[in-house]
Amino acid sequence: xxxPRAWLRPAAALLAGILFFLPIYLVLVNVFKDGSDIVSNPxxxxxxxxxxxIQSVLSRPDHLFWYxxxxxxxxxxISILIVTAISAMLGHYLAxxxxxxxxxxxxxxxxxxxxxPAVILTPITEVLRTLGLMSTVPGLVLAYVGYYxxxxxxxxxxxxxxxxxxxxxxxxxxxxxxxRAFWQVVFPLMRPASSSVLIFLGVWIWNDFLNPxxxxxxxxxxxxxxxxxxxIGEHQADYGSVFALMFxxxxxxxxxxxxxxxxxxxxxxxxxxxx
Amino acid sequence: MRIRTLTRPARFPAxxxxxxxxxxxxxTTVPKRSPHRSxxxxxxxxxxxxxxxxxxxxxxxLALVLVPVCxxxxxxxxxxxxxxPPTRWVGADNLTNLASDxxxxxxxxxxxxxxxIVTIATNAGGLAIALLLDRRGWLYNVLRSVFFLxxxxxxxxxxxxxxxxxxxxxxxxxxxxxxGTSNPPGWLSDPDLALYTVSWVIAWQGLxxxxxxxxxxxxGIPQELQEAASIDGCGPLxxxxxxxxxxxxxxxxxxxxxxxxxxxxxxxxxxxLTNGGPGPGTTSxxxxxVVQTAFNGNHIGYASAMAVAMLVMVAVVSVIALGLLQxxxxxx
Numbered sequence: 001x002x003x004p005r006a007w008l009r010p011a012a013a014l015l016a017g018i019l020f021f022l023p024i025y026l027v028l029v030n031v032f033k034d035g036s037d038i039v040s041n042p043x044x045x046x047x048x049x050x051x052x053x054i055q056s057v058l059s060r061p062d063h064l065f066w067y068x069x070x071x072x073x074x075x076x077x078i079s080i081l082i083v084t085a086i087s088a089m090l091g092h093y094l095a096x097x098x099x100x101x102x103x104x105x106x107x108x109x110x111x112x113x114x115x116x117p118a119v120i121l122t123p124i125t126e127v128l129r130t131l132g133l134m135s136t137v138p139g140l141v142l143a144y145v146g147y148y149x150x151x152x153x154x155x156x157x158x159x160x161x162x163x164x165x166x167x168x169x170x171x172x173x174x175x176x177x178x179x180r181a182f183w184q185v186v187f188p189l190m191r192p193a194s195s196s197v198l199i200f201l202g203v204w205i206w207n208d209f210l211n212p213x214x215x216x217x218x219x220x221x222x223x224x225x226x227x228x229x230x231x232i233g234e235h236q237a238d239y240g241s242v243f244a245l246m247f248x249x250x251x252x253x254x255x256x257x258x259x260x261x262x263x264x265x266x267x268x269x270x271x272x273x274x275x
Numbered sequence: 276m277r278i279r280t281l282t283r284p285a286r287f288p289a290x291x292x293x294x295x296x297x298x299x300x301x302x303t304t305v306p307k308r309s310p311h312r313s314x315x316x317x318x319x320x321x322x323x324x325x326x327x328x329x330x331x332x333x334x335x336x337l338a339l340v341l342v343p344v345c346x347x348x349x350x351x352x353x354x355x356x357x358x359x360p361p362t363r364w365v366g367a368d369n370l371t372n373l374a375s376d377x378x379x380x381x382x383x384x385x386x387x388x389x390x391x392i393v394t395i396a397t398n399a400g401g402l403a404i405a406l407l408l409d410r411r412g413w414l415y416n417v418l419r420s421v422f423f424l425x426x427x428x429x430x431x432x433x434x435x436x437x438x439x440x441x442x443x444x445x446x447x448x449x450x451x452x453x454x455g456t457s458n459p460p461g462w463l464s465d466p467d468l469a470l471y472t473v474s475w476v477i478a479w480q481g482l483x484x485x486x487x488x489x490x491x492x493x494x495g496i497p498q499e500l501q502e503a504a505s506i507d508g509c510g511p512l513x514x515x516x517x518x519x520x521x522x523x524x525x526x527x528x529x530x531x532x533x534x535x536x537x538x539x540x541x542x543x544x545x546x547x548l549t550n551g552g553p554g555p556g557t558t559s560x561x562x563x564x565v566v567q568t569a570f571n572g573n574h575i576g577y578a579s580a581m582a583v584a585m586l587v588m589v590a591v592v593s594v595i596a597l598g599l600l601q602x603x604x605x606x607x
Contacts, residue, residue: 009407009410010414012407013407013408013414013415013418014414014418016404016407016418017417017418017421017422020421020422020479020482021421021424023436023437023440023479024424024425024436026436026439026440026446027436039449042446042449042450043446043450086331086332087332089327089328089329089331089332090328090329090331090332090333092328093324093325093328093329094329105329105333108341111590112336112340112341114536114589114590114593115340115344115586115589116539116562116585116586116589117540117542117562118540118561118562118563118565118566118585119344119347119565119582119583119585119586120339120340120343120344120347120582121569121570122343122346122347122350122569122570122575122578122579122582123342123343123344123346123347123350124339124343126346127338127339127342127343142335142339143339145335145339146335146336146338146340147339147340149332149335149336149340150336150340153332178323178324178327178328179327182328203427206429207427207428207429207430207431207432208429209429209430209431209542209543209546210542210543210566214566214570225429225431225432226431228432228435229431229435229546229547232435232438232547239439242435242439243439246432246435246436249429249432250428250429250432253427253428253429257424257427261420264427265423265487265491268484268487268488268491269487269488269490269491
C-alpha cells in the first residue's frame with residue numbers, strides 16, 4: 001500500500017512463482033540435454049540444445065509413443081463426444097421433468113459424482129467381459145461414458161434451467177420434432193455447458209491412469225499416460241528420454257489448455273462467487 | 276439464421292399467447308397440441324421422448340456405475356477369489372476382519388493423514404497465493420497460469436517429475452550433496468518421511484485449483500465493502516478477518532470438499548512415487564489398497580469390503596463437510 005514497499009508484492013509473487021515452477025523448468029531444460037549433462041548440471045540451460053531425447057522417443061522400435069498417442073486420442077475424442085451428446089440429452093430431459101422418478105434419477109446421478117474409481121473397477125471389468133469389451137478401446141470408452149455421465153448431467157441440467165421453455169415450444173409449433181428441436185435449437189444454446197464438459201473431460205480422460213492400466217491392460221496397447229508409467233520401469237536413470245516422453249505426451253493437452261484456458265477457468269469458478 | 280427465427284416468439288411470449296396457437300399456423304403443423312389427442316397417444320409420446328433422451332444415458336450409468344456399485348456391495352459378503360473357487364457367502368466376516376487388519380488400518384490412517392495435509396496445505400497456500408496475485412497486470416496473469424498449470428497435467432507426469440527430483444540420488448539430493456550435506460534425507464525411501472513427500476506432491480498439483488477458486492472469490496467481493504471497512508478504521512488484518520474471509524465462504528466450501536474427495540481417491544501418485552512402500556504399506560492409501568488386493572492379490576471379496584468401507588467414508592465425509600461449510604456460508 002505505502003509507496004516505498006510497492007515492489008514487495010510483485011517481488012514476492014515472482015519468487016513464489018519461480019519456486020513453484022522449478023520442477024516443470026527442470027523437465028523443460030533437461031528434455032534438450034543429453035544424459036551426461038543432466039547428471040552433471042541438471043539446473044542449467046541446455047546449451048547447445050539437443051533433440052536426441054525427443055528423436056529417440058519418436059523412433060522407439062516398439063512405437064510406444066505413437067501407439068499411446070493414437071490410443072489416447074481415440075479414447076479421449078470418442079469418449080468426450082459421446083458423454084457430451086448423451087448427458088446433454090439426459091440433463092435437459094431431467095431438468096424439464098417434474099416427476100418423482102426424474103428427481104430420483106437426478107439424486108442417484110449426483111451420488112455417482114463421489115464414487116471413487118477404485119470402488120467399482122473390479123465389477124466394471126466383469127461387466128465389460130460379459131459384453132465382450134474387456135481389453136478393448138470401446139470398453140474403456142464405455143466405462144468413461146458411464147463414469148462421467150453424472151458430471152455431464154450435472155452441468156447440462158443446471159444450464160438447461162436457464163433456457164426459457166418457450167423456445168422449445170416455439171420450435172415444436174414450427175413443426176420440429178422433439179429430437180430436431182433439441183439438436184437444432186436447444187443444444188446450440190447450451191454451448192457454454194458443452195464447452196465446460198468437453199474441456200474438463202478432455203483433460204481428465206487424457207490424464208487418467210488407473211482405468212486404462214486395468215481395462216486396456218498390456219494386450220490392447222496403452223495410452224500415453226500409462227506409457228509413461230511403463231517407461232519409467234525400463235530405464236530408471238535415463239531421465240532424458242523419460243522427460244522427452246512426458247513432454248511429448250503432455251504437449252497436446254497443454255495446447256488444448258492454452259487455447260481453452262479462459263473457458264476452463266470460467267467453468268471452474270462458476271460456483272465460487274455465488275452469493 | 277434458423278435459430279433466430281425460432282427464438283423470436285419466445286422473446287415475446289405475450290404475443291405468442293395472445294395471437295393464439297391454433298390461428299397462427301396451418302393446423303397440420305400442430306398435431307401435438309390438438310385437444311383430440313388420446314391419452315394413449317400422449318403417453319406413447321412421453322415414452323418415446325424418454326427412450327430417445329433419457330434412456331441411453333441412464334442405461335450406461337446403470338450398467339457401468341450403479342450395477343458395479345451393487346456388485347461390489349454383494350461381493351463384500353463373499354470370499355470371492357477367481358483362483359480359489361468356490362465363492363461362498365461369508366456374511367459380515369470381511370467387514371469384521373477389516374477392523375483388525377493392520378494393513379487396512381494403516382492404509383486408512385495414511386489416507387486420512389494425506390487428505391488432512393492436502394486439504395489444509397492447498398487451502399492455506401492457495402489463499403495466500405491468491406491474495407498475493409489479486410492484482411491486475413501481465414505479471415499476475417502469467418503467474419496465475421503458472422500456478423494453474425499442474426492442474427491440467429496428469430498425476431502420473433507430476434509424480435514422475437517429482438520422483439526424478441526426490442529419489443535418493445535424484446536432482447535435489449545431488450544438489451544438497453554438492454552444497455555439503457553428506458547425508459541428505461531419503462525423501463521417498465525413509466518410511467517416516469515418504470508419506471509426507473507423497474502429500475507434498477499431491478498438494479503441489481492441487482494448489483492451482485484452490486488459487487483459481489480463491490481468486491474468483493476475491494474478485495467477487497465488492498470494492499465498496501473493503502472501502503467501508505477502511506473508513507470505519509479497519510486495518511488490513513481486520514479487513515481480512517471481517518470482510519474478505521466471510522465473503523470467501525463459498526470458495527472455502529468448494530475447495531475443501533474437492534480436496535477431501537480428491538484426497539480420498541489418491542492413487543496414481545502412490546503407485547508411481549512409492550508403490551505403497553518403502554516397507555510394507557507405509558504410503559499405501561485406501562484406493563491403492565483396494566486395487567492391490569483386488570488385482571494383485573485376487574482377493575476380490577475382501578477388496579470389495581474395503582471398497583464399501585471407503586465408499587461409506589467418502590459419502591459421510593462429503594455430506595458432513597458440505598453441511599458444516601454451507602451452514603457457515605449462511606450464517607456469515
